[in-house]
Amino acid sequence: MPPLPPLKDFLEALQQCVMPGAGAAALVTALFLCAGRWAAALGSAVAVVVAFMWGNFTLAHLADKDPQPTWENTSRLLLWKPGETDPGFQWLPRAALVLLVVGLLSRWLGTAMSRVLPEGRWWAANLLVWFPRVVAVVVVSAWLVLGHAASAPEWAHLRWELAALMLFMWLVLDGLAREGLGGEVSAHLTAILYAASVVLLYSHNAKFMELAVLVGSAMFGTAVAVCAVPTATGAAKIAASGAIPAAVVFLPGLILGTRPAHDENKVPALCFWLIALTPLVLAPFLVPRISRRNHWLLIGLRVLLVLAPLAVAVLYAGQYEKFPFEEEPQW
Numbered sequence: 001m002p003p004l005p006p007l008k009d010f011l012e013a014l015q016q017c018v019m020p021g022a023g024a025a026a027l028v029t030a031l032f033l034c035a036g037r038w039a040a041a042l043g044s045a046v047a048v049v050v051a052f053m054w055g056n057f058t059l060a061h062l063a064d065k066d067p068q069p070t071w072e073n074t075s076r077l078l079l080w081k082p083g084e085t086d087p088g089f090q091w092l093p094r095a096a097l098v099l100l101v102v103g104l105l106s107r108w109l110g111t112a113m114s115r116v117l118p119e120g121r122w123w124a125a126n127l128l129v130w131f132p133r134v135v136a137v138v139v140v141s142a143w144l145v146l147g148h149a150a151s152a153p154e155w156a157h158l159r160w161e162l163a164a165l166m167l168f169m170w171l172v173l174d175g176l177a178r179e180g181l182g183g184e185v186s187a188h189l190t191a192i193l194y195a196a197s198v199v200l201l202y203s204h205n206a207k208f209m210e211l212a213v214l215v216g217s218a219m220f221g222t223a224v225a226v227c228a229v230p231t232a233t234g235a236a237k238i239a240a241s242g243a244i245p246a247a248v249v250f251l252p253g254l255i256l257g258t259r260p261a262h263d264e265n266k267v268p269a270l271c272f273w274l275i276a277l278t279p280l281v282l283a284p285f286l287v288p289r290i291s292r293r294n295h296w297l298l299i300g301l302r303v304l305l306v307l308a309p310l311a312v313a314v315l316y317a318g319q320y321e322k323f324p325f326e327e328e329p330q331w
Contacts (some may be wrong), residue, residue: 016076017210020054021217022224025243029225033239041107041242044182044222045100048246051218052093056080077211087147089208092253095140099166099245102136103174107241130171137166140249144257155260165252165276172283173244179291182240184299186223188282188306189247190216195310196255196275202317203265208254215250219243252276266320274313281305 025047032043058076074080082090110129117124141163145155177185193216201209226239255276259269282302285291291298 013210013213017055017213018217021051021214022221024051024054025218025221026225029222029239030229033225033229040239042104043242044239045104045242047222048218048243049097049100051221052214055214077207088144089253089258091143091146092250095143095253096246096249098140099136099249100242102132103245104242106132133170134167137163141166144253147260152260158257162252162257165256166248169279170244170248172286173279174241175286176282177241177244183223183226184302186219186226186240186243188302190220190223191306191310192275192278193219193247193251195314196251198314199267199271199275199317200254201323202321203267208258211250212254215246219247267317268320271313271317274309278306278309281309
């Protein structure tokens with residue numbers, strides 16, 4: 001079992017990432033759920049944005065000796081506005097925001113058209129939903145590979161690997177969330193992102209680890225709100241679908257997109273791929289014949305299928321690298 005971090009580091013992560021992410025997401029999602037079904041998906045999307053802003057916002061830098069302090073100095077983990085030459089991970093918030101907006105607008109457009117089109121034209125409504133999403137994924141994937149490291153020959157296919165993974169993740173997770181499993185999907189994403197944070201810490205990059213914890217905590221807050229807020233309109237069944245695009249960007253972007261920046265560590269590539277591909281193990285549960293099986297049996301099976309590759313990835317990474325605090329001299 002990996003050693004526990006020092007209490008100081010644990011409390012700092014709790015204060016800066018876990019509490020802002022989970023608290024903000026739960027509060028905002030709950031408020032929107034109270035407004036009814038029409039605001040459910042919008043609420044979870046706004047919740048992730050608020051959670052990230054809260055975790056990435058700090059007034060500490062404004063106290064520095066800066067003659068002209070601006071809002072841009074308040075960023076803690078990632079810049080609010082990335083520059084044209086900044087590496088791909090600095091573009092993660094913008095990419096997530098684009099997918100969040102496209103996800104909401106395409107879903108609303110598809111829903112509106114499904115009420116107008118004949119029943120036999122259901123495919124047209126689905127095309128209106130997914131064509132803009134495919135285009136958005138292809139566009140933002142180019143942002144996530146910016147930087148000199150990604151231009152090396154061994155990373156030539158990184159952009160298309162990210163685009164394919166983001167699209168398949170979105171298809172699987174959105175499908176499950178729209179079937180009423182939004183709270184469970186958010187809980188699974190929490191576990192996946194937390195496991196990603198451990199592997200990223202083994203790769204000796206605390207910033208990427210904190211980002212994974214922050215987004216994972218936002219997913220946890222969304223899951224708590226979806227499961228805890230009683231609604232008579234079915235709003236909770238679709239609420240978490242609005243937040244999924246954020247995880248669709250941050251999970252592949254952090255676990256695979258940042259590998260060129262810290263490829264000198266000894267963590268095997270298998271660990272990164274196990275984490276990145278874990279959401280796809282839920283794909284079989286989109287099949288109606290499987291989804292109609294015993295409810296509690298399916299929940300247990302989904303939990304097992306998600307946790308198994310995560311445990312293997314974390315334990316395997318620990319065999320090749322140590323946490324940074326393990327390597328620090330003990331006085």
